[in-house]
Amino acid sequence: MPEALEPPEIIDGFGGWYADFWLLSTERQVGFGVGPIPASAIDRHTQGWDYEDADMFExxxxxxxEVYLMKANSAGQSPAPPADAMSPREAFRAATAGRRGR
Incomplete structure (x- = not known):
């Protein structure tokens, strides 16, 4: 993990998804800035998963x-989220309430 980024609190059962994020990050294109993880990489990674789990993972x-790209491309290319937006941690917790990662 890059030193400039603070590691998130990992909810029990989702450590594998955090590791998967860094694995999938090797698929991104780099040019004038850092690009997003390609959808094709996520699709390959979740091949064989049921739809609900694959959708949640994506x-x-x-x-x-989104958070990574804001930090990586901090030269002002990525807009800041609205002040009333959920934090990524809150969004993750809301999206995964009552579930365990695969």
Missing amino acids: HCIREMD
Whole structure:
């Protein structure tokens, strides 16, 4: 994990998804800035999962990626989230309430 980023609190059962995020990060394109994790990489990673789990995984990876991209491209290219927006941690907890990762 890059030193400039603070590691998140990992909810029990979801440590694997955090590791998957960093694995999928190796698939991003880098040019004039850091690009998002390609959808094709997430699709390959979740191949064989049931729809609900794959959809939840993609949602969580996209939320983490949004925060990562804001930090990685902090030269002002990424807009700041609205003041009343949920934090990524709150969004993750809301999206995964009562579930355990795979």
